[in-house]
Amino acid sequence: MASDNAIIRGIGQTDYSRQSGRTTTLLAVQAALAAAVDAGLDVRDLDGVVGFPHSVAAEDLVSNLGLRALRFSSTVAMGGASSVAAVGQAALAVESGRADHVLVVRARNGNSGGRIHQRPSQLPAQHFRTQLEHPYGWNTAAQRYAMMARRYDYEHGLDRQVLAEIALAARSHANRNPAAMMHERELTMEKYLAGRMIADPYTLYDCCLETDGACAVIVSRHAGPAPSVRVLAVAEGRPETPDDLTNRPDLLRIGLEPAAREVWECTGLGPTDMDAAMIYDCFTFEVLHQLEAAGFAPDGLGSELVASGGIRLGGQLPVNTHGGLLSEGHLSGLNHVLEAVRQLRADAPGRQVEGARHIAVTGWGDLGDGSMTVLAGQGGAR
Amino acid sequence: MTRPLPDLHNHEFAEHWAGLSQGRVRIRRCRSCGRHAWPPRPTCRACFSLDHEWVDVEPHGTLYSWTVVGHATLPGFESPYAVVLVELTAPVGVRLLGSYDGELADLKIGQPLTARPVQVTDEVHLLSWSHPETSKNPDDTDGAVATDDHDTEVGEYQ
Numbered sequence: 001m002a003s004d005n006a007i008i009r010g011i012g013q014t015d016y017s018r019q020s021g022r023t024t025t026l027l028a029v030q031a032a033l034a035a036a037v038d039a040g041l042d043v044r045d046l047d048g049v050v051g052f053p054h055s056v057a058a059e060d061l062v063s064n065l066g067l068r069a070l071r072f073s074s075t076v077a078m079g080g081a082s083s084v085a086a087v088g089q090a091a092l093a094v095e096s097g098r099a100d101h102v103l104v105v106r107a108r109n110g111n112s113g114g115r116i117h118q119r120p121s122q123l124p125a126q127h128f129r130t131q132l133e134h135p136y137g138w139n140t141a142a143q144r145y146a147m148m149a150r151r152y153d154y155e156h157g158l159d160r161q162v163l164a165e166i167a168l169a170a171r172s173h174a175n176r177n178p179a180a181m182m183h184e185r186e187l188t189m190e191k192y193l194a195g196r197m198i199a200d201p202y203t204l205y206d207c208c209l210e211t212d213g214a215c216a217v218i219v220s221r222h223a224g225p226a227p228s229v230r231v232l233a234v235a236e237g238r239p240e241t242p243d244d245l246t247n248r249p250d251l252l253r254i255g256l257e258p259a260a261r262e263v264w265e266c267t268g269l270g271p272t273d274m275d276a277a278m279i280y281d282c283f284t285f286e287v288l289h290q291l292e293a294a295g296f297a298p299d300g301l302g303s304e305l306v307a308s309g310g311i312r313l314g315g316q317l318p319v320n321t322h323g324g325l326l327s328e329g330h331l332s333g334l335n336h337v338l339e340a341v342r343q344l345r346a347d348a349p350g351r352q353v354e355g356a357r358h359i360a361v362t363g364w365g366d367l368g369d370g371s372m373t374v375l376a377g378q379g380g381a382r
Numbered sequence: 383m384t385r386p387l388p389d390l391h392n393h394e395f396a397e398h399w400a401g402l403s404q405g406r407v408r409i410r411r412c413r414s415c416g417r418h419a420w421p422p423r424p425t426c427r428a429c430f431s432l433d434h435e436w437v438d439v440e441p442h443g444t445l446y447s448w449t450v451v452g453h454a455t456l457p458g459f460e461s462p463y464a465v466v467l468v469e470l471t472a473p474v475g476v477r478l479l480g481s482y483d484g485e486l487a488d489l490k491i492g493q494p495l496t497a498r499p500v501q502v503t504d505e506v507h508l509l510s511w512s513h514p515e516t517s518k519n520p521d522d523t524d525g526a527v528a529t530d531d532h533d534t535e536v537g538e539y540q
Contacts, residue, residue, distance in 0.1 A: 135388050135508055137456055139456055140455055143449055147465075154492070198451075200449050244421055246420075246478075
């Protein structure tokens with residue numbers, strides 16, 4: 001969907017930690033309040049909420065923030081692709097007049113509240129998961145996506161050094177981001193290579209963090225005190241069999257492909273117009289995979305972009321300048337939207353992409369669902 | 383906690399598990415267009431017919447993809463163990479997930495593999511894939527989980 005009037009008016013977040021010591025409701029409230037201040041709004045002016053399944057509900061926020069004017073709410077269930085898709089729903093709501101100020105909020109105790117394999121699964125077709133996959137010991141995202149990475153290696157070649165560079169680039173960016181969980185933790189090639197095996201080819205440092213914290217975004221039609229960041233387009237897409245990986249005709253065709261196609265078509269912009277990209281980095285290989293699926297590199301040739309240093313600050317396409325899920329924290333990619341906004345406001349000291357006007361943000365979730373948006377700042381396309 | 387096992391009474395898959403306990407690999411086929419379907423869904427993905435049947439397939443194929451799990455998170459699984467996705471020789475395009483009985487270093491996409499049912503409890507048989515020359519007779523099943531045999535290191539990353 002092309003968007004003519006939706007802007008990201010405010011952003012807010014909590015600290016990111018391994019142990020918040022707070023409920024997810026309190027985390028959501030804190031991020032929402034911070035976003036309202038940033039947006040120059042009384043939090044009670046928020047009249048729309050887009051949330052995540054099995055997390056803080058609109059009803060919780062009505063009670064805790066006094067959102068008596070709430071007249072629009074929705075929940076997006078695309079796993080990690082939900083954050084960008086949620087911004088799309090918020091944009092639809094404000095453009096249609098259904099609401100004026102829509103809060104997109106993601107709060108989680110992703111580390112202290114139970115590790116990934118202990119949380120209730122939100123994947124589609126649970127009977128395929130529990131009956132046909134778990135009995136063979138195939139039950140985590142790392143194990144499922146590893147199958148895609150191994151297939152990619154067979155079809156195109158996948159060098160350990162390229163996966164390492166994705167992890168190291170993310171960490172070097174996090175080292176410039178005081179809010180990142182890994183801000184003060186350097187990652188060397190030696191340390192990366194010594195990471196224990198999680199699910200071949202993913203070793204420890206190929207895997208994202210598990211994080212406690214919250215992020216919030218407010219989407220409106222009119223700008224507040226902060227420089228406005230326009231939502232040029234948002235799209236979502238799904239692979240041929242979103243309920244199953246095993247018999248997908250081509251395991252490497254993912255939902256981001258049609259989503260990216262739609263965004264490029266709607267905006268009249270292309271990959272080379274992007275000054276940076278925030279790519280959903282649940283694991284290292286997914287960055288490479290999505291760079292290709294979104295058109296930043298031809299199929300099978302993303303490794304060249306990565307290996308040349310292209311995804312680092314100062315490179316051809318700086319990727320995840322905040323450190324991403326790999327090194328900033330796992331806020332389901334809503335933190336990627338926040339970083340894009342900071343960059344487009346020229347408010348990313350120590351890691352600013354000079355003159356950034358357009359930034360693409362992708363989402364990846366479940367069994368290959370995808371979402372993408374292009375955000376524009378000062379001097380960007382209208 | 384015991385390892386996760388299929389519910390043999392779940393009617394979506396009961397024929398598949400019953401087949402394995404008889405030494406047969408059974409999957410679904412659309413009665414309307416003849417297309418084989420796995421995993422089984424209420425409708426045929428090709429013609430959207432609701433009319434289907436269960437048929438036997440030959441347990442031979444080639445390795446489509448794999449992973450070696452170095453960090454097990456399910457009870458009853460010890461790392462490292464492999465999970466394999468095998469594309470059947472016939473019907474073309476159908477893939478079955480399974481465990482792997484072989485050297486982890488021998489996991490190479492495109493290689494032929496043969497399946498046998500392995501008994502894991504009194505009632506449950508699961509699919510285990512191995513290289514044809516080392517395939518064991520189905521009658522040799524001894525109740526062990528194939529993946530428990532491995533003590534090799536995780537394969538070198540290429």
